[in-house]
Amino acid sequence: MSIHFMHVRKFNKETGEIDVKGGTTYAFDIDETDGNVVVCYAEARCNDLKQNFCRKIGRQVSEGRYNKGKVNAAVFPAPADGKVLNAVRGFLAGL
Helix, strand or coil, X not given: CXXXXXXXXXXXXXXXXXXXXXXXXXXXEEEEECCEEEEEEEEEEECCCCCECCHXXXXXXXXXXXXXXXXXXXXXXXXXXXXXXXXXXXXXXXX
């Protein structure tokens, strides 16, 4: 098992600028079985109004939650192109 991390930031659609407040960091692992992808993930979410986004803190919090078993799981078919990590990142970015 290898834990991966992904940081998602919000951006202003009008200006195209990335918001300094808010954001989400995911700690996740991937398992492929029987043509399916199983993703177990934990998240650390910054408050959109109060907290500046910090990768280091987000990583620490999400990893701590993951290691304590505070995880969510999702199952979906393995992508035909074999790019599992890209599919998982797309899934998490859409949460």
